[in-house]
Amino acid sequence: MQLKDASLLQQQLYIDGAWQAASDGEVFAVTNPANDQVLVTVASATKADTARAIEVAEAALPAWRDLTAKARSNLLRNWYNLILENIDDLATILSAEQGKPLAEAKGEILYGASYIEWFAEEAKRVYGDTIPGPAADKRLVVIKQPIGVVAAITPWNFPNAMITRKVGPALAAGCTVVVKPATETPLSALALAVLAEKAGIPKGVINIVPGKRSGDIGGELTANPIVKKLSFTGSTRIGKLLMAQCADTIKKLSLELGGNAPFIVFDDADLDAAVQGAMIAKFRNTGQTCVCANRILVQSGVYDAFAEKLAAAVAAMQVGPALEGAFQQGPLINQSSLNKVKEHVEDALGKGAKVATGGKAHARGGLFYEPTVLTGVTNDMVVAKDETFGPVAPLFKFDTEADAIRLANDTEFGLAAYFYSRDIGRAWRVAEKLECGMVGINEGLISNEAVPFGGIKESGLGREGSKYGIEEYLEIKYMCFGGI
């Protein structure tokens, strides 16, 4: 890995501003999914290391909380500027450990930095209330205060942005954090810590505990009463586990979980725009995003035309290792992810679906899979119910608008949905009836720092980003002044 600043590649725990080995000396390998080569080994935090990080975060809390909002804002802006200055190295590290094409990795660094920039500003806008009360001799006031020590557990698919989307608002609100990055992708988190320290963020405010023993680390983060808030991004299965583990200490929760996004193409859609939207909504990060179109529902009148256009666009994508060329698709993150993609395709084909393009492991071997379009997909197939989390676009056919909404909502998930129609009445009817937290209307890329990102049903709790995001790290206090 060629870096301009080698200090960004760290291999130890980051606790109280110090780089340190795990208390038992354990390490784990971080591999490049494009070639299965070991990049580095990283210290694997123990339960005791995690407890120490929590205690350090508690000790750092008063001084950080008592800084003025502007002082916290300035430090976050310093961090933002340093992230941008080091974008090339951060993107190289990200692509090496996660596999996404370098152009996408740079896009993620800009996206991740935008959350730091956004919350550097939001820090200065944590407003309270004065309330006109019923009694003449009382004055009623509401203030907002930081929740305290925050635990953040993040996924491998966006190893930079999923951290800044939590740490940004937490620090802006006056909280301190302990971050457990995904076992597959700890290097991006450690590089962010290097830059946070350079930005002047005091020791103990940000602590990073990478590790292969997720259960031990998570067990401490969820059980320790010092931790007042857990912000988790990952699968619904693990989210439910962590939610239960937090119950004994009534921790506040933000959960950004799994998805099963429908992508609906109506007869009146601009088909070329719909294909463009489907390409990004389905194949961004090689299909490994929580808001990926998992089911593509196409109205019968345009089904064949859309399928033909989409298959042609998908077949044109180049697949390869991020650091060896300008590819549009990378590898799956690990063997179990590749196996899941294969199982979903084989199940669909076994039940009557047809391959329009792709449909098998890529000639490059390893964790590469051919970007795939399946036609003739029906609701009895696994792809209809489970999150594929890979480069497979299953096309379902529907007849009426009511059919489309029923099919779209037939899932326990409710994160994102997309549809293409040029009928304004239909746009309002469908957007209001879709059971999800975010809707793209004639748009396949909906995420940015200014909007409330999150879902309903089993896709999670709370929102990240936007003017709402900082509220997740604040407590409301009502104060009643009597005897006035």
Ligand SMILES: NC(=O)c1ccc[n+]([C@@H]2O[C@H](COP(=O)([O-])OP(=O)(O)OC[C@H]3O[C@@H](n4cnc5c(N)ncnc54)[C@H](O)[C@@H]3O)[C@@H](O)[C@H]2O)c1
């Ligand atoms: N809603 C969102 O914003 C969003 C964003 C990204 C990913 N996701 C979802 O995440 C999933 C893919 O990411 P993933 O494979 O990293 O998810 P995952 O749930 O397997 O892992 C997420 C994080 O939890 C950790 N973890 C795993 N078991 C744990 C345990 N017992 N205790 C504590 N921590 C534990 C992992 O090490 C990782 O850091 C998909 O379902 C995707 O939809 C959702």
Ligand SMILES: O=C[C@H](O)CS(=O)(=O)O
């Ligand atoms: O996969 C999870 C991310 O939240 C996707 S996005 O980049 O924020 O849309």
